[in-house]
Amino acid sequence: MSKLKVLNYSFQNLSQKNMSFEQVFSHIVQFMEKDRIGNYRLMFGTDSQVHGYYTKFITGIVIQREKKGAWACIRKIIVPRKMTNLHERISYETTLTEEVVSMFTEERKDQLIDIVLPNIYKGASFTIEGHIDIGSGNRNKTRIFVNEMxxxxxxxxxxxxxxxxxxxxxxYANRYTK
Structure with a gap:
């Protein structure tokens, strides 16, 4: 694996920097194991901001136990040019989200599902969501990309x-693009 690839897969949050994906996954498992009867949402989403000479992309990973807190981290990617084409930027945001989602292999997803599975009859649940920074409202410039994304x-x-x-x-991701 190239060094560039390894650097790209560095995650961080307010308390930890330079986390590997394995560390991120371990945090998610530990968070879910604290309450095996929780309602969990594993959510991913990317936002971007065009700056002077570059475009910053932030992908967020959030595991939320509904009404009982969350654990989250981000992955930052800098593209060394201004990406002013809206479709290109939205498409790349979606690609970065897909990339992080793909790290959650079937085996890893099964590991997370197995935490709550014995308790589904007690109300436990687990869903995976991809959050896209687009809207379908008439005044939203991104509405033409909704079906595609x-x-x-x-x-x-x-x-x-x-x-x-x-x-x-x-x-969440938007906060770190500034």
């Missing part, structure tokens, strides 16, 4: 969410 999320087996329900992209 939603189809891409569905094709990788995650439940697509668009604005106003795509808070991992439009709020």
């Amino acid at each position: 939603v189809s891409r999320m569905e094709s990788i087996g995650v439940e697509p969410k668009i604005k106003p329900d795509s808070f991992v992209a439009s709020s």
Whole structure:
């Protein structure tokens, strides 16, 4: 594996820097094992911001136990040019989200499902969502990309969410793009 690839797969949050994907996955497992009867949402989303000479992309990973907290981290990618074409930027945001989702192999997803599976009759649940920073409202410039990006999320087996329900992209990741 090239050094560039390894550097790209570095995650961070407010308390930890330079986490590997294995460390991220381990945090998610530990978070879920604290309450095996929880309602969990594993959510992914990417947002971007065009700056002077570069474009910053932030992909967020959030594991939320509904009404009982969350653990989250981000992955930062810098593209050394201004990406002003909206379709290119939205498409690349979706690609980066797909890339991180793909790290959650069937085996890893099964490992997470197995945490709550014995307790589904007690109300436990687990869903995987792909949050896309686009909206379908008439005044939203990104509405013409909704079908394309939603189809891409569905094709990788995650439940697509668009604005106003795509808070991992439009709020959490957005905070770190500035």
